Amino acid sequence: xxxxxxxxxxxxVAIDQDQIWGVGIIPxxxxxxxIVDGYGCVLMPAFxxxxxxxxxxxxxxxxxxxxxxxxxxxxxxxxxxALEEEDIYWGASLAAVEMIQSGIVGFADHYFWxxxxxxxxxxxxxxxxxxxxxxxxxxxxxxxxxxxxxxxxFVERWKNGAGGRIKTSMGPHSxxxxxxxxxxxxxxxxxxxxxxAHIHLSESLEQVQNSRKNFGKTPVxxxxxxxxxxxPEPTIVAHCNVLETEDYxxxxxxxxxxxxxxxxxxxxxxxxxxxxxxHQQGIRVALGTDGPASNSxxxxxxxxxxxxxxxxxxxxxxxxxxxTSLVExxxxxxxxxxxxxxSGIIQVGNKADLILxxxxxxxxxxxxxxxxGLVYSGQPGDVRAVWCDGVCLxxxxxxxxxxxxxxxxxxxxxxxxxxxxxxxxxxTYNA
Amino acid sequence: xxxxxxxxxxxxVAIDQDQIWGVGIIPxxxxxxxIVDGYGCVLMPAFxxxxxxxxxxxxxxxxxxxxxxxxxxxxxxxxxxALEEEDIYWGASLAAVEMIQSGIVGFADHYFWxxxxxxxxxxxxxxxxxxxxxxxxxxxxxxxxxxxxxxxxFVERWKNGAGGRIKTSMGPHSxxxxxxxxxxxxxxxxxxxxxxAHIHLSESLEQVQNSRKNFGKTPVxxxxxxxxxxxPEPTIVAHCNVLETEDYxxxxxxxxxxxxxxxxxxxxxxxxxxxxxxHQQGIRVALGTDGPASNSxxxxxxxxxxxxxxxxxxxxxxxxxxxTSLVExxxxxxxxxxxxxxSGIIQVGNKADLILxxxxxxxxxxxxxxxxGLVYSGQPGDVRAVWCDGVCLxxxxxxxxxxxxxxxxxxxxxxxxxxxxxxxxxxTYNA
Numbered sequence: 091x092x093x094x095x096x097x098x099x100x101x102x103v104a105i106d107q108d109q110i111w112g113v114g115i116i117p118x119x120x121x122x123x124x125i126v127d128g129y130g131c132v133l134m135p136a137f138x139x140x141x142x143x144x145x146x147x148x149x150x151x152x153x154x155x156x157x158x159x160x161x162x163x164x165x166x167x168x169x170x171x172a173l174e175e176e177d178i179y180w181g182a183s184l185a186a187v188e189m190i191q192s193g194i195v196g197f198a199d200h201y202f203w204x205x206x207x208x209x210x211x212x213x214x215x216x217x218x219x220x221x222x223x224x225x226x227x228x229x230x231x232x233x234x235x236x237x238x239x240x241x242x243x244f245v246e247r248w249k250n251g252a253g254g255r256i257k258t259s260m261g262p263h264s265x266x267x268x269x270x271x272x273x274x275x276x277x278x279x280x281x282x283x284x285x286x287a288h289i290h291l292s293e294s295l296e297q298v299q300n301s302r303k304n305f306g307k308t309p310v311x312x313x314x315x316x317x318x319x320x321x322p323e324p325t326i327v328a329h330c331n332v333l334e335t336e337d338y339x340x341x342x343x344x345x346x347x348x349x350x351x352x353x354x355x356x357x358x359x360x361x362x363x364x365x366x367x368x369h370q371q372g373i374r375v376a377l378g379t380d381g382p383a384s385n386s387x388x389x390x391x392x393x394x395x396x397x398x399x400x401x402x403x404x405x406x407x408x409x410x411x412x413x414t415s416l417v418e419x420x421x422x423x424x425x426x427x428x429x430x431x432x433s434g435i436i437q438v439g440n441k442a443d444l445i446l447x448x449x450x451x452x453x454x455x456x457x458x459x460x461x462x463g464l465v466y467s468g469q470p471g472d473v474r475a476v477w478c479d480g481v482c483l484x485x486x487x488x489x490x491x492x493x494x495x496x497x498x499x500x501x502x503x504x505x506x507x508x509x510x511x512x513x514x515x516x517x518t519y520n521a
Numbered sequence: 522x523x524x525x526x527x528x529x530x531x532x533x534v535a536i537d538q539d540q541i542w543g544v545g546i547i548p549x550x551x552x553x554x555x556i557v558d559g560y561g562c563v564l565m566p567a568f569x570x571x572x573x574x575x576x577x578x579x580x581x582x583x584x585x586x587x588x589x590x591x592x593x594x595x596x597x598x599x600x601x602x603a604l605e606e607e608d609i610y611w612g613a614s615l616a617a618v619e620m621i622q623s624g625i626v627g628f629a630d631h632y633f634w635x636x637x638x639x640x641x642x643x644x645x646x647x648x649x650x651x652x653x654x655x656x657x658x659x660x661x662x663x664x665x666x667x668x669x670x671x672x673x674x675f676v677e678r679w680k681n682g683a684g685g686r687i688k689t690s691m692g693p694h695s696x697x698x699x700x701x702x703x704x705x706x707x708x709x710x711x712x713x714x715x716x717x718a719h720i721h722l723s724e725s726l727e728q729v730q731n732s733r734k735n736f737g738k739t740p741v742x743x744x745x746x747x748x749x750x751x752x753p754e755p756t757i758v759a760h761c762n763v764l765e766t767e768d769y770x771x772x773x774x775x776x777x778x779x780x781x782x783x784x785x786x787x788x789x790x791x792x793x794x795x796x797x798x799x800h801q802q803g804i805r806v807a808l809g810t811d812g813p814a815s816n817s818x819x820x821x822x823x824x825x826x827x828x829x830x831x832x833x834x835x836x837x838x839x840x841x842x843x844x845t846s847l848v849e850x851x852x853x854x855x856x857x858x859x860x861x862x863x864s865g866i867i868q869v870g871n872k873a874d875l876i877l878x879x880x881x882x883x884x885x886x887x888x889x890x891x892x893x894g895l896v897y898s899g900q901p902g903d904v905r906a907v908w909c910d911g912v913c914l915x916x917x918x919x920x921x922x923x924x925x926x927x928x929x930x931x932x933x934x935x936x937x938x939x940x941x942x943x944x945x946x947x948x949t950y951n952a
Contacts, residue, residue, distance in 0.1 A: 151887070151889040151890040151893040151894050154893040155839065155840055155842075156839060157838075157839055161839070184883060192884075357829075357830055357833060358833075359833045359834055386898045389898075389900075400787065402787060403787040405790070406790050408588055408788060409588055411586075412585075450929065452615060452618045452928075453901070455615060455929045455932060455933050456932060458936065458940060459585060462817070463581075466585070467581075467582075467820075469820075469901060469902060470884070470900060471900060471902030498883060501887060502886050505887035505889065506889075509889060
């Protein structure tokens with residue numbers, strides 16, 4: 091089933107508890123506590139952000155227009171070395187504020203001190219698939235002072251947490267950071283606990299060449315051999331910028347979703363994955379923002395748009411990656427990748443993960459084609475209301491579960507501490 | 522002078538009539554009628570949109586995900602053939618609403634029935650460089666029923682119109698539509714009237730090959746030979762997707778600005794101009810949105826961002842096209858290209874063409890780097906107030922010179938008439 095019934099312009103929808111109870115026709119015995127008028131708006135499935143590092147909001151704008159090595163070594167890792175555990179709570183809270191405001195209700199997070207991120211999800215009412223990132227090469231002790239076993243106990247502790255809104259998975263960093271025995275241990279634990287994994291994969295030609303040298307095979311084949319592509323729940327592999335012919339086949343026949351985050355690839359001048367080719371080969375591709383240290387923000391409108399624009403551009407064909415497929419990648423497919431397969435389509439029995447989007451703003455007029463308006467002109471500011479599991483998180487500019495002003499203040503204070511900048515309410519900027 | 526003094530976070534600015542009267546220190550004898558509190562915001566130069574076809578808002582979303590030939594022949598020209606003169610007023614008014622809301626105060630327009638666009642500029646308080654598009658091959662009579670002489674009389678009629686807010690220029694469509702003698706006539710008239718020109722140039726390899734075949738030279742060299750690159754005011758050449766080595770030299774030593782509109786290039790899968798190379802060769806590049814039939818909207822925030830992201834991507838170098846140069850291209854350089862060289866920098870004596878931008882929203886926090894926040898996360902919704910020639914056009918969501926609701930209604934009604942769609946307030950959409 092495609093987008094039919096999923097972008098609604100003139101249809102009542104009834105929500106009962108956390109579920110969609112009626113679409114189109116509401117039986118007379120349904121007596122709502124509240125009626126929301128969607129005049130001038132469409133109701134559509136909320137976005138799911140399939141790959142991010144939420145707390146890296148603290149480093150947003152801290153490392154710009156730099157070569158990758160400088161970006162990582164001279165800036166990002168320097169700031170991260172000053173992180174304290176509670177910083178994660180405020181950094182992830184800032185991410186939650188921005189995600190909710192732009193229509194995202196779920197995110198797959200991959201970072202450290204993940205109990206703090208779980209607390210944020212509990213507090214703000216979103217959904218998440220959480221993985222505690224583990225390098226397995228001795229660096230972990232410096233960062234989070236957590237062992238492999240600690241990250242596994244996190245998976246057990248928060249599995250089905252927050253009333254089922256939290257899911258967990260294994261969080262190996264990558265095939266180039268984690269040694270083979272550590273990756274195998276992750277696969278074993280995933281099978282034991284009935285979860286999936288979330289890992290960075292095949293991001294550059296250099297990584298592919300090194301993998302061939304060190305392991306005699308591509309990163310994808312290496313991961314497959316170690317058992318991480320066939321787990322009880324899907325494996326999310328971010329970013330697959332460089333794939334060889336055999337890799338497409340391996341990714342398509344396993345329980346895998348590729349996380350596609352195009353703004354990072356452009357900003358850091360990485361290779362662009364061939365999403366159109368992945369689709370042709372039957373690979374499932376879901377959309378994410380990546381962390382705000384590379385992407386800058388959590389704007390799934392822009393991710394849909396950039397995915398479409400980039401694939402049209404690199405394939406020299408304006409007909410590839412049509413607008414409907416882009417909405418599906420940002421909603422149903424991303425939700426399914428994170429284990430929330432009862433979301434992403436507006437139908438009776440599904441979870442009420444919905445957003446109300448204003449289509450009466452100048453940039454959407456005339457409404458010749460609503461999906462074109464949403465994909466090619468849509469902005470976070472068009473989102474009027476957001477529901478997750480039937481609970482309203484945001485309406486008409488008001489956050490109903492979060493203290494937005496305090497979060498911005500705390501996050502900025504901590505971000506400036508990380509980077510040695512003084513906190514001032516008023517500053518003068520000189521370029 | 523670069524961006525110094527041009528993105529102000531903690532500095533008072535005094536406006537007297539249409540000019541900036543003081544920056545940083547306001548003398549005690551300045552007694553303002555009104556004080557605007559910019560707490561949590563930055564004040565920066567307003568955007569100038571260097572290439573568009575404003576009234577094509579009417580075809581926004583009407584031709585999507587199509588091959589270029591189908592887009593043009595089966596959709597755009599069909600709808601355009603049903604255009605009536607007053608449609609242009611409402612289509613351009615809708616464009617004005619959207620441009621003002623997103624921080625644009627000036628636009629270089631290239632279309633038909635341009636008296637209507639001039640009326641819009643007069644009414645809404647923006648600035649514009651207006652050119653009446655002319656094919657010179659007989660098609661014009663069908664469309665606007667206007668001769669070459671009519672388009673020249675438009676240039677004279679509106680030159681320095683609306684108190685100097687309107688400038689005019691010659692509007693040949695392109696080297697592939699306009700025969701050489703028509704282009705020469707445009708050059709002659711431009712010299713006589715002391716104006717520049719605005720033309721499409723070198724958009725594809727096919728155009729370059731045909732030009733070599735028909736005229737023995739590239740489109741750029743052809744235009745240079747006919748005298749259109751060296752006029753009393755700058756010539757705006759859109760889009761220069763495909764240039765040969767000699768073209769760079771010709772463009773750099775003439776009074777020319779290249780109009781760069783990256784979203785169109787990606788959406789229609791055209792070649793991406795090498796802006797970084799143009800800069801290295803001393804060519805001035807200004808930013809525009811192009812018309813909304815190809816681009817979809819008037820979002821200069823996105824144009825800055827896409828320009829940077831695309832150049833980093835195609836050059837495989839994240840350090841090219843830094844964020845400061847992107848702001849300059851969208852403000853000072855675009856304003857200068859349109860003949861408004863007393864705009865684009867916040868300094869005493871310049872015109873008060875300014876925007877107040879909120880930097881306290883979640884997607885701008887923490888403010889490690891204000892320019893990075895504006896360029897990589899900025900959205901139209903961040904614009905709090907807009908001034909053009911010292912007159913406030915928009916503040917806190919209110920349009921002070923335009924009837925926004927009536928314009929959206931009239932434009933949508935006319936757009937649906939063009940495309941044969943029934944106007945209904947409530948419709949059901951099925952993808």
